Amino acid sequence: MRIAALIVAAGRGTRAASGAGSGPKQYAVIGGTAVLTRAIEAFARHPEVDEIKVVIHADDAELYERAAEGAGAGKLSKPAIGGPSRQASVLRGLEALAPGAPDLVLIHDAARPFVSSTTISKVIAALNSKSAALAALPVTDTLKRSGGDGLITETVARAGLWRAQTPQGFHFAPIIEAHRAAAEKELDTFTDDAAIAEWAGLGVAVVEDSAANIKITTAEDIELADQQMTRTLEPRTGTGFDVHCFCEGDHVWLGGVKIPHTHKLEGHSDADVVLHALTDALLGTIGDGDIGQHFPPSDPKWKGAASRQFLEDAARRIREIGGRIGNVDITVLAEAPRIGAHRPAMQALIGEVLGLPANRIGIKATTMEGMGFVGRREGIAAMASATVFVPAEDT
Template structure:
């Protein structure tokens, strides 16, 4: 089967609007905003939700529905995302139901056999739950992940006085993903929209209204929904405590040749010479790229971007750094901070430090105060002291899921 995941991320999440911190391990630097872009354990809620489906071997396409105002937030949340399943976004409507229909219409051209509709606010959905929902769809037109109700339920009057105890036998808490044969669910959504029926609370309810049999698949309790700022803070603490720190180091050196500028830290600096190299010879970004790769044990810059490959002739070293960041994120890791030392007699680094910090911070999704850049001369000793070239050393702190680290 061709199976698409439709992730609904167009909501405003006002109850969680204060759920972004400006400092600790969980901050991604995105600032306050809709809950799907809040950071938990260094990755946004939305990124984690996308990742769960991207890593699942049966999912062939992922369509995300976002709010019209969230394009920049979405681009930052998915920057460097290393999976080819992610399709262009769809823009949501005035309600969740309208947003889902727009997402389904955006999938209509490719017409998958099955679609799994999932709330972006559930970032911890397990691969097992996704597999079980898909399996149920081999025999039924619809299926949803759910949990049996275990608490005693009470119904109250308008004065918040208990009027009865509700029997919990056979009651389930509906969650997502909710899976459907594509043709029947888009037809049901279209018919509901045609009749201006917009009070359904989930897609399974629309399927029921349309007469589709809906199977229940028991979910895990870990598939929580992020709703409030407190939810974000709790999830962030839990994810951070489950991360193991790793460090990596990098070193690079390039000799001078004829020219009038050097590239350092992604910044073009006027100089009496330029640095010789197959790419732009940016020793700062080269050393930093190796530090990140070293932290996750993924080779070095020469392995991934060999100088023998003409494709990288004159390439901007930012591309190499972006690739290293992508590789870190694919491990489920996050970057805590980086520190760089430039070894050079000239040019002076100090005037250009803020620009370097800003550029590197943008690529690594770090605030400038987590990007250390220092410079030192070699007191006229060695090749650097003789002004024959420039060298750079870098270190990086990366946090990876403990299970990956074992």
């Protein structure tokens, strides 16, 4: 099952730009990071999303390059150029994805930078049995309709009413055909992709979203979001350490990379000291036990398991409390093998799991100058630290 995320960022955002300086709202900076960058990273961190494509305005190539630099964790493909309307931009994005033929596509507005991993998962899960699904919030306010004179003409019943949000998920083939059909008939008044799906006869399921998934629309939205990000996130630091001894074998796993060697590391899983130390460092930032607590070596389920699974679980736990991983740093203590040539591959794997660019993943190595068990070539050890930003407890 291949899943693509299509992020629509071709709009001009005039309501936001009019009071917030130059540039469309999707490139505005909140909490030190561009709105679009946050949207990209939300999907890059999700383990089920395979590709991310952004639809941009023809005039925004330079802005996009700055926002996309280091983002996407290797999932970001070449951007598509948008059309004269959101509907036209989505179709161009879908056409750009068509050669890769994804099974599912999640269409998301770039101006929603706070979409959660949970919401993305719920939309994907709904597509197991439905043709389409959209994130939405139930209407809780009393609704009124007014006439031309500004006076209330009626109170609208809110039962069964939902506020449509994004992402909106679809099976790829039916939604691109629906978009193509609407374009051929010159129907361009649809306000979202779910409306096109409804017009094409596709059943659309509702997935309840979080109120945090706000849409940045005005200059005031940008200011409030920036204040909230600055005020409510606090840094946490965690450390981890792991060691494994050598046994008979012909390779070791370090940082998720298989490296030929005269021995292998002994352990219940694949004995990857790098990922084990890093997993503990991440768990430490949120006070959530250690790797042995969540994946006990006494459980046969984890015999020979790839340690990437442990790292993915730690990252998921951080995301679920609204946390964001800032950077990680690892030191390998070993006489051999040398890891310099394997550093880029380690950074790529860790970056894919954690949603981090290579410049936020430090990997270093040192020998013990012949001293101790490492110096005697009896095993390998690794130390790791991680910085994570989590919602402040007093807010």
